[in-house]
Amino acid sequence: MLSIIGIIVGLAVFIWLAFRGFNTIFAAIIGSIIVALFGGLNPFTALTDAFMPKASGFLSGYFMIFLFSGLFAKVMGDSAAAASIAVKVARIAKKAKDPLMAKFLAVCSIPFIQLILTYGGVNVFVTVFIVVSLSRALFKELDVPWWLYTCSALGSSTVTIGMLPGSPQIQNIIPCEYFGSTTMAAPGLGILSTIISLFLGGCYIYYQVRRTHKRGEGFMPTGAEISKEKLIEPTVENEKPLWACLLPMIVVIIALNVLKLSAAVSLSCGIVVGYVLFSIIEKKPMDIKALFAGSIPMAVMPLITVCCASGFGGVVAAVPGFQTIVTSLMNLGVNAFTIVFITNICSGICGSASSGENIALQNFGDLFLSSGIPGDQLHRLVAMSSIGLDTLPHSAGVITALSTTKLTHKQAYINNFVLSVVLPIIMACFAAVLISLGIYF
Template sequence: MLGVLAILLTLFSLMYFAYRGVTVLVLAPILAMIAALLSGEIPALHALSNIFMPAAAGYIQAYFPVFLAGAIFGKLMGVTGAATSIAHFISDKFGKKHAIAAVVVATSLLTYGGVSLFVVVFAMYPIGAMLLREADVPKRLLPAAIALGAFTFTMTAMPGSPQYLNTMPTVYFGTDIYAGPILGLIGSSIMFFGGLWWLNRRAAQAAAAGEGYGNHENEGLHELGDDLPNFGISATPIILVFVLNFIFTKIYFANPSIIASYEAAGSKINGTWPVVLGLSISIVFILISMRKFLVNTNKIVFDGAVGSLLPIFNTGSEVGYGGVIKSLAAFTTVKLGIVALAIPSIFKVAISTTLLAGIVGSSSGGTAIALEVLSKEFLSMGIDPQALHRIMLMASGGLDTLPHCGAVITLLSVCKLNHKESYFDIAAMTAVIPLIAVFVVSIFYLVTGIV
């Protein structure tokens, strides 16, 4: 009983204090020790040094190259103006009539191309705000439009996405980033078209009520300058990431002789390698082809590298906390309770993952904990690993965007709006519709067995 209380108390404390802005770098180790102390099973300092730290370090060891390459790539795409050039090109082609769709498509192309979610938010805000202002669409819908393009299907469902979240299950399930292609495409379609329907409907309701863009002071908008790389050169790094990911995943690392060489060295092919290689080669391409748009290149690369540290250490801390929780006897009771639910196994996977993501306010944090503590149980359920990979990730993109989610707070801050103005539509985009998609895709898998 004390163990269960320790788990619930520390989980809700993590959610509450994260919502209040306390960093998980501090929260996670403190709450892990409190959980150990309250349970009475293990000494608090033993939990910190012998359980928390190895779990956190293991996560950082596995995923640091992905975070590092992704952060530098995103930084370069932003600083050179390539991200802005791509977004502006798409906005121009769609026109004012389809302002919301233009924001969503531009954002999703950047995200699916490997630009990090946070970089996309900063790149899309000025373009999206100007586009909605010209079309007289309420600005309060902008965060939801950006969230639909960045925080949903391109992050969790689209097969081949180079976002680091899509690489996480590869280490545990032996899959690759293209896992569950049919399930992913079905889920992506539901999220994309469902989200666009919702946002256009909300815009039409606002227009009928006489609500326009609104008066917003100190928006921080500026007209886009002409000193940007052209669309062709800007899009090439993203195309390179697509092509190289596919070549490395499906051809090079699928070659029996390459597999045998790694096995002879005592290791296996790591699912994160194609993404790291694809991003790294694209980084070199940007440094060469867009050098005239770069001032003090060393500092830019340094800033990008440093930018990878906080996200990975935040997630690593959450994984360390999960490792301590996993070690408590009460967690086994909770885990067995989830496994014993009288529902299809694939729903157990989805429910447990989205609950963990909601508690820590992070899709990657929830996925990391779920993989660390439940992956063996998931695999023992007889579910196709590809279905596990895709449905688990889609579920992680459900409750992860509760109000305390760091990405949501950042998005609202960049857009200079607040929860009261925009969170309702953000929740519809990033929680309600994705969970509907997870349910539909799970039913489809249960009925057909197709992945």
């Protein structure tokens, strides 16, 4: 019992430290020490024998994906291809004559841009750095409350990482090795869930925009801190045609889903196409040395953060209380709903969809397979279930977005909670209902 209390206290401290703005890596280590102490383990032994193996295991398994994703994002960013997509989408919002509709389209444009980028292969951690400057300019011009920026979670933390088939995001790749599936697993279920999610998410965004518009709330005061930042705002001077901006991303998707190449190789193909297209054909060579140097922070820091979240999950799995929890969960029986529950719990513990997915499949993969649910449906169900409780306040993705946009949890976390916690859980339960009824597509 004491060990279970330790898991709860350790997780609470992890969340509290992250909420207070402490570095996620530090918070994960402190939380792990608390879990180990309550579980009767030597905390330093737990860090070396449980934390580090899980962290390093995730690192070795997914380092290349994060590395090439960072490099791909750097090529798309330095070439102004990503900014060009953002400018084109934002232009639609500016054309609206009704102020309320203009604000609604402005807020919706940010998740839409992030949806395009993440489905095209840009890491979810990186998208915020690409669109924040455009978002600030757009929200300022239309006097949209800055705290509504976090509605972007609809495009970056939901459909493209867990629902849309064919996505090159890591959360859609991990289940492949456990279920013998592909990234295109259960396409009908994934597409239907995406459509419903975007509709419900759009309704929520409209509600918030309409509410703030009626109150006369504008860009300030929540935009005060981001206004002080020196950001390079995208302009039309170097704007590129849409086909050229999308081509590298299309290449990634085709290489991954049609040619069945690995994620790292698929991203490499996109990098080569992007470099040739924007550097050689346009005769504006990008500095290769700068590309490599700039892509490392984009890849390594998010990866290390996710690895430490996985390490925290490793320490939790090592204490006696976790085995008690495992036994209790197994006694529930295995069905689509318990799979949703178990995967969400693991993601909530880690504060990361990919780490939670890993922990869930390592500990419960065989149990999931014993349910009799086909591998493709299991793949989609687990991927969708991993993106619910992963975005609690201690989530590395949430903290990265808030720190970059100079917002606080108190100001803006409500949008993350509704769009990337509540909505994905509802959709995972919806998928579980269809699967339980034997509707596979």
